[in-house]
Amino acid sequence: MESIGHFLLRRLREVGISHVIGVPGDFNLQLLEQFSEVEGIEFVNSTNELNAAYAADGYARQRGIGALLTTYGVGELSALNGVAGAAAEHVPVVSIAGAPPLHAMRSGLPLHHSLTDGNYINVERAFGQFVAGTARLTPGNAVAEIDRLLRLAILEKRPVHIQVPSDISYLEIDTPSEPFQAPRLTSDPTNLADAVVAIADLVNGAEKPALLIDLEAKRYGWADVLLRIARENGIRWATLVTSKAVLPETDPLFAGVYGGANSAPEVKDLIEGSDALLAISPRFIEVNSGIFTQALPENTVKIYADTTFVGTHVYEGVAAADLLSKLADSLHRAPASLAHKPARTFEAKADAKLDQNSGRLWEQITDFVRPGDVVVAEAGTSYLALGGQTMPEGVDYTSSNIWGAIGWTLPVTFGWQLAAPDRRHLLVIGDGSFQLTAQELSTILARGQKPVIVLINNSGYTIERYILGHESHYNDIAPWDYASLIAGLAPNADLRTFQARTEGELASALSAVSDGEGGFIEVIVDPLDAPDALVKFGPASARFDYGRRGPELPNLG
Known part of the structure; x- marks a missing residue:
């Protein structure tokens, strides 16, 4: 005999998950209490459910699978954007939500976090559009459904969603003693x-x-x-x-x-x-x-x-x-005898202004990357520019190319570091993207993580400027004092901060953080300074998005 909550957490541990990322809520608190009963798995607080979903995505990209815990309705739907992104990018994330008591849902009682109409299937149905499978656990189906959904996540490389009613996680049921056996696709x-x-x-x-x-x-x-x-x-x-x-x-x-x-x-x-x-x-x-x-x-x-x-x-x-x-x-072809590509080295020009269009800024950042690093590139200028750079062997490079959620990368870096604390992590993020999920920096600092964060401060959404509205106010963002955030978000943190406007200043900053102790480097460039790939991508995107009768951009080519 084993409680439903204990069995769920044991199964997560058996598939390789040692951290479940999420936000406490009244319907998941009993399940949270059960983490202390299962060795080798820890609940980790995030600042909000969307960030938690992104972090679980990053964790899964390193471990092969990740897990997220929210509470019914408000928490689940806040996380749905991140879960949908994991689905689009084929990342298996086990989304778990504490749900109202089973008796209340069966009786259709109007409760908070619901629409008070007695409908308790709507949130599960919303998730069903984006995941490989969903389940609401009961004492009768818990074993079968937990194992079914874990198999689906692993086989299809997509998220799954599990609702755990708040009054059942401590109920004892018959459970298999055998460890979970990861499925594999077989061939005819x-x-x-x-x-x-x-x-x-x-x-x-x-x-x-x-x-x-x-x-x-x-x-x-x-x-x-x-x-x-x-x-x-x-x-x-x-x-x-x-x-x-x-x-x-x-x-x-x-x-x-x-x-x-x-x-x-x-x-x-x-x-x-x-x-x-x-x-x-x-x-x-x-x-x-x-x-x-x-x-x-x-x-x-x-x-x-x-x-x-x-x-x-x-x-x-x-x-x-x-x-x-x-x-x-x-296959029986002769191997080729080709010379390995010589390693490139970047020589900074001390007083040269940082410049994206020439590619030198991105060459300098790439020159910092070492074999075995994790490189996380934000949607926008970062992934368009770094996509054309050569990464050293053994680098894990990741970006939200398909879902394209800006702000995704900061919590992803948090989750990836949870999964691989011994690797060096480099995050390159734009200022507009950073402002969407900046609060997760406090979690990174509170847990003593030491990423290298390069923030491209170009005063707004430069990728959008090159698609449309290069001087329009809607592509501007509020100016922040980014360096001071460290002290405000985590007063006891010792993450070093730097500002760079020239190649020499950036070289000094990168040299200072190359020891693995991390740092926050604000790179300040002009609002319309952009990599060549973005200069070409923006107008092409505008033509595709708006058609031949859409807005013209003669000044952008």
């Missing part, structure tokens, strides 16, 4: 064998094979076998910006980032001119395809988690992990 033997033969024949006979990699290679752990396939057979690869740095970008076989018409000529020729392209779970959206200008060749193999397409033939029930493993043993 015949379809697997046929797919391997078809792909191997295509690649072995090709003159210009290539790999194109998207984010599921990271989510499902295929990076090592893909690297083996590439290196043992001399196959060059490119990534979409949504999967940047999944494979080492310093490898001579790495061609660059493919983005349709926006690709460098060498990358475009490699992908579009290939006579045997292995595309790993490609998912094209406007921001990673040059606004849908991708042009994959006829002999493209598309490999998804459980389905493979070879030309017009579909092989259902083929697990990509099995396929790639067998394919690695079936």
Whole structure:
């Protein structure tokens, strides 16, 4: 016998979760009391539910799965934006909410945190639009539903949502004593064998094979076998910006980032001119395809988690992990002998004004990155600029490319540090984005975390300025004294603060924080100073968003 709450927390621990991030609320307090009963798992307070959802997303990107705890209605719906973002980016997060007493929901009693209409299915239905599965626990279904949803999250790499009524978490039920067994996708033997033969024949006979990699290679752990396939057979690869740095970008076989018409000529020729392209779970959206200008060749193999397409033939029930493993043993091409790319070094010009458009600011920031770092790039100037920089081997690079939620990165950095406290974390965030979730800096400081935070202060939403309204007041933000926030949010914190307007000042600041003790560096640039990628992206985005009769931007090209 085991209580429902104890069983839930034990299962979370067994799948690799040692921190559950959230906000206390009256309907989840009994479950919170039970954390002390389960070794190896801790509840960690966040400043609000949206930030907690973002932090759980960051945690899951390191650990493979994360967990979030809120309270019914007001807490759940505040977190839904973050859960939806995890769904869009294929990140498994277990969203848990303390719900009103089971008897009250069954009776339709009008309670606070509800619409007082007796409807207690509406919030669960809202989550159901964005997650792989939902459940409201009862003593009768708790074991089956908890295990079902954990399996769904792991198999589909998407969030799930569990409501725990406040009056049941201490109830004792029969539970399995065996640890949770993580599921894996399995293959139909015949379809697997046929797919391997078809792909191997295509690649072995090709003159210009290539790999194109998207984010599921990271989510499902295929990076090592893909690297083996590439290196043992001399196959060059490119990534979409949504999967940047999944494979080492310093490898001579790495061609660059493919983005349709926006690709460098060498990358475009490699992908579009290939006579045997292995595309790993490609998912094209406007921001990673040059606004849908991708042009994959006829002999493209598309490999998804459980389905493979070879030309017009579909092989259902083929697990990509099995396929790639067998394919690695079936390819017989000669490895390439290419020289490794020389490491670049950046030499700062002491009095030179910091400048994004030339790319020097981003070269200087990239020069700071070391193998094994975690680099978190905010939506906007940061991810557009860093997307074109080469990351050292072993770097985890992440950004909200698909959901594109600004402010996402600060709490994500908090969650990632919880999951990997021994790694160095670099967050590059804009001032407008920072203001959305700045309160989570207090949690980072209170827990003694030591990230390096580079805040780009350009007085507003520069990415929006280049789409529309480059001088419009709606793209301005209130000026903050960012350096003073540290003392205000955490009086006892010792995170060092710096301001930089020149390359020399930024060089001094980066040198001072390179020891792993962290720091907060405010980089001050002009409001319309922007990386070249953004200068091109903004007007193209405006044309796509507003059409030929939309606002004209003659001054932006």
